[in-house]
Each structure stands twice: as C-alpha cells, then as structure tokens.
Amino acid sequence: EAGVxxxxxxSVIEKGQTVTLRCDPISGHDNLYWYRRVMGKEIKFLLHFxxxxxxDESGMPNNRFLAERTGGTxxxxxxxxxxxxDSGVYFCASSQGRVWRNEQFFGPGTRLTVL
Amino acid sequence: QQPxxxxxxxxxxxxxxxxxxxxxxxxxxxxxxYRQKHGEAPVFLMILLKGGEQKGHEKxxxxxxxxxxxxxxxxTASQLSYSGTYFCGTEAGAQKLVFGQGTRLTxxx
Numbered sequence: 001e002a003g004v005x006x007x008x009x010x011s012v013i014e015k016g017q018t019v020t021l022r023c024d025p026i027s028g029h030d031n032l033y034w035y036r037r038v039m040g041k042e043i044k045f046l047l048h049f050x051x052x053x054x055x056d057e058s059g060m061p062n063n064r065f066l067a068e069r070t071g072g073t074x075x076x077x078x079x080x081x082x083x084x085x086d087s088g089v090y091f092c093a094s095s096q097g098r099v100w101r102n103e104q105f106f107g108p109g110t111r112l113t114v115l
Numbered sequence: 116q117q118p119x120x121x122x123x124x125x126x127x128x129x130x131x132x133x134x135x136x137x138x139x140x141x142x143x144x145x146x147x148x149y150r151q152k153h154g155e156a157p158v159f160l161m162i163l164l165k166g167g168e169q170k171g172h173e174k175x176x177x178x179x180x181x182x183x184x185x186x187x188x189x190x191t192a193s194q195l196s197y198s199g200t201y202f203c204g205t206e207a208g209a210q211k212l213v214f215g216q217g218t219r220l221t222x223x224x
Contacts, residue, residue, distance in 0.1 A: 042202070042217060043204075045211050045213060099210045101168075
C-alpha cells in the first residue's frame with residue numbers, strides 16, 4: 001500500500017512569490033490534515049479536510065494560505081504571496097475514522113524556504 | 116492549548132532507559148505518540164485512549180493518567196534506532212491533534 005506522498009520535497013522561493021504544495025493521501029482515507037513545523041518547534045495544526053470539505057481551518061495563519069482538496073482525493077496548499085515567516089516543513093497526514101482513536105500517516109514533508 | 120513535554124532533550128548510552136512525559140491542561144480523549152527522525156516523516160508509535168485502551172507497537176510502553184491529563188512514554192533498553200524527536204499529540208474533543216514541542220532523544224553507542 002502506497003503511503004502519503006508530498007510534492008515537492010523542497011522549495012526555495014523569494015518573498016512575494018507563490019508556491020503550491022501537493023499532498024496525495026493514502027487511498028480511501030477520508031481525513032487529510034496539513035501541519036507545519038518550524039525548526040525546533042512543535043508540529044502545528046493548520047487544517048483538516050473530511051473528504052472534500054474543510055472540517056477545521058482554525059490553524060491557518062492568514063488569508064495568504066489557501067487549501068483545497070479536489071474530489072476528496074489529493075490536496076493542495078497554496079501560499080500567496082509568501083513571507084519570510086512562512087518558512088518551515090509542511091507535513092500532510094491522512095487517516096481513516098475518528099481523529100481521537102486512529103493513527104495518522106504522515107508524508108515526508110515539503111521543506112519551504114522563503115528568502 | 117499545546118501540551119507540555121519534558122524533558123526537552125535526553126542523551127543516553129545504548130541500553131539505558133528513558134521516560135518522556137506529556138502534560139495537558141485540558142481533559143483528554145486520547146494521547147498519540149510519534150517519533151520523527153531528522154528529515155523524515157513522523158512515524159506513529161502509540162495511541163492511548165480514554166478508558167484504558169491502547170493501540171500501537173508492542174515494544175513501546177506508555178501510560179495515560181486521565182485524571183492528571185498526563186501521559187508518559189517509556190523507552191527501555193534503548194537502541195541506536197530510538198534516536199529522534201518524540202512528539203505527543205493530544206485530542207481534547209476538538210477533532211484535531213495538538214502536538215507538544217517535542218523531546219529530542221540521542222542514543223550514543
């Protein structure tokens with residue numbers, strides 16, 4: 001069974017540019033999450049999809065971030081325009097079933113560097 | 116509210132034991148433990164559920180004190196492969212995991 005995949009693995013962009021991150025969850029997983037980890041800090045929740053619907057986007061930093069999940073399959077996270085503080089590793093995770101009693105499968109992450 | 120992990124970092128010799136603690140200010144439905152090695156995806160270790168049920172690796176030991184809203188992860192007879200950053204994630208009814216700041220574990224030969 002294929003795991004969660006993310007693309008690209010690394011992205012280096014200038015401040016003000018746009019970047020789109022992609023996540024392909026495990027097939028059949030209705031739940032898809034986006035997280036961000038800044039070096040040395042916690043894995044911070046950004047948002048949660050259930051199928052194609054946004055269940056919770058309380059962790060999204062501001063309206064420069066836009067997440068979509070097409071047809072309940074893959075998801076994209078667009079940052080436009082990027083700022084220096086957006087740098088970090090963006091993880092995607094997927095799971096099946098209720099959040100509180102099921103493990104999440106993480107992707108390898110996209111390391112975003114904004115210069 | 117972010118759970119608090121302690122210690123922030125641990126250095127052990129191979130074969131030694133370690134305990135990593137996770138404490139929350141909220142009543143919890145479950146505590147999840149993950150390990151992340153540098154540059155890799157966080158990997159699931161264990162879930163401890165309200166009511167006593169546990170799901171995860173047989174070789175990993177952990178406890179969950181619901182009344183104190185605390186969990187501890189026990190790493191015994193540590194191996195070099197145990198090195199990494201350990202995160203606890205807590206679920207307090209909001210349908211999302213809130214992770215602690217991580218505990219960096221280094222195992223030396």
